[in-house]
């Protein structure tokens with residue numbers, strides 16, 4: 335992203351590799367001039383939940399009220415001491431903004447693009463296993479919400495319904511399939527083939543789950559999700575290697591995403607293998623404990639990728655300001671995990687759409703108050719690292735009003 339002393343022209347979507355989007359993409363353009371004081375009217379294609387959920391924390395509150403305690407803990411929990419989990423949030427909180435003023439911010443563009451697919455905001459609904467425990471429609475609900483709003487969702491292979499049924503529910507828009515390796519090469523190739531045949535836009539391999547992290551909230555409650563009860567074949571994931579990535583690249587004409595990259599070293603190898611998207615993630619702090627906060631890892635990965643692959647990040651992203659920080663640090667898009675879970679548990683498809691509308695409004699206000707028209711105008715001079723976090727990081731610390739009883 336280039337620094338912009340000059341005002342950018344009417345901001346359009348950020349430039350990226352061109353590819354015809356497979357679906358309608360962003361909804362109707364609400365016009366370049368956004369009212370940064372009032373939330374825009376989302377019209378007929380909106381969630382219709384503006385009154386029910388005026389702020390993000392109301393979705394979190396509704397989710398907590400609806401979910402059984404075991405499912406709530408499964409959703410929010412991290413592994414072991416939850417240090418990685420907390421560092422995700424802490425690392426975001428320790429970045430402050432250096433806003434610029436007296437610039438024309440009457441036009442603000444919050445949109446983005448990943449793998450040529452236009453995104454109304456640069457957000458991907460991260461894969462969540464056992465979504466069916468949060469909403470009866472499972473992965474079909476989030477896939478539909480993503481398309482109806484104008485982003486893309488990633489379906490987890492540990493989620494119901496399966497890839498064919500979700501593809502039918504999401505036939506008119508972009509979608510990504512994410513695989514946990516639970517079988518031999520033939521089994522993996524079969525999933526890649528089916529993903530291609532079903533029209534998925536990318537095939538994601540989650541690579542940070544060779545062993546299942548000790549989620550102590552679940553263990554202490556003796557809680558198992560539906561997917562966990564059926565889990566089989568973890569040894570195949572343990573043996574999965576760069577050779578398998580090469581085989582998939584050689585055999586299948588579908589972009590590959592590696593989810594769970596945490597170093598420049600592995601970014602380099604991924605780029606040498608022609609991987610299209612490097613997804614920086616520590617699984618929301620649910621796998622290796624005592625890792626770095628994901629946003630801290632992002633700059634070294636962006637540097638190592640050096641434009642050879644697109645870069646995503648997730649971990650603790652719960653507010654529009656978090657999205658903007660990640661974009662400044664070089665992300666092409668961010669993944670939203672738990673917040674998607676809260677939203678779908680609160681109000682299904684409409685809840686997820688409402689969550690995205692609220693994130694969009696927060697992003698627009700953030701960009702306007704930073705003095706820019708879009709992400710392309712920003713660079714690291716807009717950031718101050720090492721700011722003191724004002725809250726102890728935890729699952730809902732991004733929503734401090736909850737603790738005050740709102």
Ligand SMILES: Cc1cc2nc3c(=O)[nH]c(=O)nc-3n(C[C@H](O)[C@H](O)[C@H](O)COP(=O)(O)O)c2cc1C
Nearest residue numbers: 409460461462463490540617618648649650671672
């Ligand atoms: C309840 C839950 C289930 C998850 N299931 C999967 C999964 O099936 N596949 C996967 O790659 N990641 C899974 N993740 C990790 C998310 O895709 C994502 O990396 C993480 O949640 C991002 O952090 P955040 O929740 O702080 O946004 C899961 C996360 C949660 C919270």
